[in-house]
Amino acid sequence: MPKNFIVAFSLFILLSLIASTSFAGTKDDEIAIEAATSFLHLLDSGQVEEAFLATSKLHQNSGRKMWWIAENKNQRHYYGSLTNRTIKSTQTKSTLPHLPDGEYFVITYNSSFEHKKETLERVEVVKESENIWKVTEYYCH
Numbered sequence: 001m002p003k004n005f006i007v008a009f010s011l012f013i014l015l016s017l018i019a020s021t022s023f024a025g026t027k028d029d030e031i032a033i034e035a036a037t038s039f040l041h042l043l044d045s046g047q048v049e050e051a052f053l054a055t056s057k058l059h060q061n062s063g064r065k066m067w068w069i070a071e072n073k074n075q076r077h078y079y080g081s082l083t084n085r086t087i088k089s090t091q092t093k094s095t096l097p098h099l100p101d102g103e104y105f106v107i108t109y110n111s112s113f114e115h116k117k118e119t120l121e122r123v124e125v126v127k128e129s130e131n132i133w134k135v136t137e138y139y140c141h
Contacts, residue, residue, distance in 0.1 A: 028127065029090065032105035035133040036123040043138075044082045048072045056126050056134035058099070075140060080114025085121070096124060099136065103127035111140070 042051035048069050052060070086109060093104040109121040124137040 025090070025092075028103075028133070029092070029105060031131055032125040032127075032133040033087075033090070033107060035125050036107050036135060039123065039135040039138070040085070040121070043072060043076065046076070048076070054135065056128055056136040058126065059134075059136045072138075079116040079119075079140075082111065082113055084112040085109050086111075088120070096137075099124075099126075104136070105133065 039051055039054050042048075042054060051072070052065060052069055088108045088110045090108075091106045093106055095101045096104050096106070103126065105125045105127075107123045107125070109123070111119050111121045113119065120139075120141045122137075122139040122141075123135055125133045126136040127133050
C-alpha cells in the first residue's frame with residue numbers, strides 16, 4: 001500500500017473517533033441528547049402535535065400551543081424534508097433567557113432541508129426530574 005494512503009486512512013480513522021466522542025459527556029448529557037433526538041424525530045416525521053406534547057411542562061404551560069404547532073407546521077412545509085443534521089455544539093447551562101433557572105442542556109445542530117440547504121437548529125432541554133429531560137425550546141433559523 002502506498003504510504004500516502006496509509007497516512008490518509010489513519011488520519012480519517014483518528015478524526016472519525018474524535019468526532020464520534022466529541023459530544024460524549026455525562027449520563028445526563030446522553031439522556032438530554034436522546035430527548036432532543038426523539039423530539040426532532042417527531043418533527044421530522046410530521047408529528048408536530050405529538051412533538052409539542054413531548055415537551056416540558058414549562059413549555060406546554062406557556063399558552064403558546066396553537067401558535068407553536070402552526071409555526072412549526074408552516075416552517076416544515078416551506079423547508080421540506082430533512083436531508084442532514086449533525087451536532088455543532090452542546091452546552092450545559094443553569095440559566096437561559098425567558099426561562100427560570102434550572103438544569104439545561106443546549107444542543108445546536110447544523111441542518112439541511114430539501115428547500116433550505118444551510119440552517120441552524122437549537123434545542124434547549126430541561127431536567128424535570130431524575131433521568132427525565134424534556135425539550136423546553138426549539139428554534140430553527
